Amino acid sequence: MSAKNSSKSHDTRMPHAIVPPHDLDAESSVLGSILIDENAIIKVVETLRPKHFYKDAHAEIYQTCVDLYEKREPIDLITLPQALKKNKLLTEVGGVSYLTELVSFVPTASNVEHYAKIIQDNALRRALISAGGKINELAFEESDVDGLLDEAEQELYSVSRDRLHQDFVPISDTLQITFERLDELSKTKGALRGVPTGLKALDRMLSGYQKENLIILAARPSVGKSSFAINCAQYAATTHKRAIGIFSLEMGREQLVDRMISAQGDIDNWRITTGNLQEEDFEKYGIAAGELAEAPIYVDDTPGIGILELRTKARRLQTDKKIDLIIVDYLQLIRGRTTESRVQEVSEISQALKNLARELKIPVLALSQLSRAVEIRGGDKRPQLSDLRDSGCLRGDTLITLTDSGRRVPIKDLVDRSNVKILALDNEMRLVPSQVSKVFHSGRKLIYCLTTASGKKICASCNHPFLTLAGWERLDKLKVGDAVGTTMIEGRSLSDSIIPQLIWTYIKKVRKEKGYTERSFQAKLGLKYSGSARHKNGIGRARLLKIAQVLDDRYLYNLAASDVYWDKIKSIEMVGIEDVYDMCVPICSNFVADDIIVHNSIEQDADVVMFLYRPNEEDRVNHKLLIAKHRNGPTGEIDLFFKADRTRFFEAETNAPGK
Structure with missing residues (x-):
């Protein structure tokens, strides 16, 4: 038979089923290692994700282990079955008997990192297969070629991005790199x-x-908050030999070390x-580099690090080096686990940093950006607590419903009151009673009045976040026609309320992830195919529930059964500068105000809040450090001057003690 005929004969045969790459023994070994050794999860949680497991039961078990680890609870044959049972997963994963088998499957946990790498490698191969299939499907669609290439690149990038990983690097290693670079630059001037x-x-x-304190240092861009934090770090490390961990999300470690050398050696930063460098600078550089090389400073400059990875690295660093202080530069650049909105994400991150400080029993200094409210506010230009980015304020007559009595009370009358419970939205989008930790006056700000189609009104600052389908959005990002989350609207019931048209964007994303085409998706819903015509309208709750069932999506389930009524914005009008207030709701991080759902302040987690600012914007030398909040001590203001060419702050001699 000719080669041609042989090939043809081969092509007509039934192809063998191809099983995606996986290794169940490696998966069982990782889970068994976690159950027999309390330190095993520390070695793998930073890089191994539940989605990397091939067997669904293994993914559920691992996710539960991660949840226990984050709560700092032990992981064993008592706690793990209890947690799985609470989540109604114990039977699904095989019961206690299967967990016992996992323990006996692996004799030692010493190879857990090797097993985890096997799992990750197989997950990467499956992801590449999936991406290739999606790209193949895209290629057959009649669409713009440039758009096709962009989507194909995104698919491959999403796979490669999942493997990015970086660890702490001792500053002595970086000093060698920077010195070699400097030597090379000096030869060529x-x-x-x-x-x-x-x-x-x-x-x-x-x-x-102080130990267990979260300290927020906030400033507008280019005021010097990074330099201030670095000055503190190198003083504590070089003079007092305190071990410092720095998460530098904004600057690479070489640039950070350049600044340290400049301040330590009194060398012009631009020349570095x-x-x-001039002749005398080399001698200064050598002395400064020697001092810093002996300083216990450890730098991680992973860009866009996630809060879970940050916490894991901090725990490991504390175990290995006994860290005395962690610095995070800066808060808004960290990725949270919550992705519904940036406001909610930043709130989650600030809570996680406070928990980290308490857990490791060390202070955490987190840098933060200030909102533009400082620049546009009339009168006093000093920063206020309400100026923290992603935080906002409400007018004093805003009505808050007390759940114990049902009374509606102006927010200004709740200042300094204790044991206050109000309505808030929980994670399942249900309105529940929630404890308030603090209600406070946050100064005077320019406010706007938002009016909805049903007649609800609320007056708030431009940066106060409101609930939308896209997540928490600041007032200055909203426009007429957008829908915001409210409580009951007179004359309407939950069953006949409509979810805004924007939800189709989320449904389309989930549909693609689940592998449905628009045609197959509509067929699954029992609908006649109509292309994207339905996407132009909102969705009733009954239909949304059916969509949630087809896509098996928890967010859509919650949305279909939520206590939220979506009310379109009728107008947003400027009111003027007035006294404003805010509150902290630790569990839910939101509350109902004037029957509209709003986010709370993010400063609630901080023990100390400091603002670095220039009284005169034209004067780049003289600065003030305002200690605006000190949970356990005095507040006050300190005069500083900044030597820009040395990236260093100095204390003015005229400072008076804080009051």
């Missing part, structure tokens, strides 16, 4: 209780950065950056 800060007035006020 190119006793406190807490951690001391190096500023006497600040140390008197705070007694150093360009390599145009």
Whole structure:
């Protein structure tokens, strides 16, 4: 038979079923290792995800282990079955007997990282197969070729991005790199209780950065918050040998070390950056590099690090190096696990950093961006607590419903009151009673009045977040016609309320992830195919529930059964500058105000809030450090001056003690 005929004969045969790459033994070994060794999960949680497991039962077991780990609870044959049973998963994963089998499957946990890599590698292969299938499907669609290439690149990038990983690097290693780079450029002419800060007035006020405290240092861009934090770090490390961990999300470690050398050696930072050092600078550089090389400073400059990875790395660093202070630069660049909105994500991150400080029993200094409210506010230009980005304020007559009595009380009358319970939205989008930890006056701000189609009104600052289908959105990002979450609307019931048209964007995303085409999806719903015509309208709750069932999506389930009524914005009008207030709701991080669902303040998690600012924007030298909140001590203001060419802050001699 000719080769041609042989090939033809082969092509007509029934193809063998291809099983996706996986290794169930490796999966069982990882889970067994976690159950027999409490330190095993620390070695794998940073990189291994539930989605990497091939067997669904293994993914559920691992996710439950991660949940227990995050709560700092033990993982064993008592706690794990209880957690699985609570989530109604114990029977589904094989019961206690299967968990016992996992324990006996692996004799030692010493190879857990090797097993985890096998799982990750197989998951990567499956992801590549899936991406290839999607790209293949896209290629057959009649669409713009440029758009096709973009989608194909995104599919492959999403696979490669999942493997990005980076660890802490000792500063001594980086110093060698920067010195070699500098040498090359020059040839071409190119006793406190807490951690001391190096500023006497600040140390008197705070007694150093205290254990278990979350300290927020906020400023507008380019004011010097990074330099301030670095100055504190190198003083504590070089003078007092305190171990410092730095998560530098904004600057690479080489740039960070350049700044440290400049401040430590009193060398012009620009000459270091360009390599145009003078003769005496080399001697200073050598001395400064020697001092910093002996300083216990550890830097992780992973860009866009997630909060779970950050916490895991911090725990490991604390175990290995006994860290005294962690610095995060800066808060808004961290990725949270919540992706519904940036406001909710930042709130989750600030809570996680506070929990980290308490867990490791060390202070955490988190840098944060200030909103533009400082620049546009009339009168006093000093920053206020309400200026923290992703936080906002409400007018004093905003009515809050007390759940114990049903009375509606102005928010200004709740200031300094204790044991207050109000209505808030839980994770399943149900209205529940929730405890308030603090209600406070946050100064005077320019406010706007938002009016909905049903007649509800609320007056808030431009940066106060409101609930939308796209997540929490600031008032200044909303426009007429957008729908915001409210409580009951007179004359309407939950069953006949409509979910806004925007939900189709989310449904389309989930549909593609589940492998449905638009045609097969509509067929599954029992609908006649109509292309995307239905996407132009909102969805009733009954139909949304059916969609949730087909796609098996928890968010859509919650949305279909939620207590939220979606009310379109009729107008947004400027009111003027007035006294404003906000509140902290620790569990839900939101509350109902004037029957509209709004987010709460993010400063609730901080023990200390400091603002760095320039009284005169034209004066780049003189700065003030305002300690606006100090949970356990005095507040006040400190005069500083900034030597830009040395990237270093100095304390003015005229400072008075804090009041």
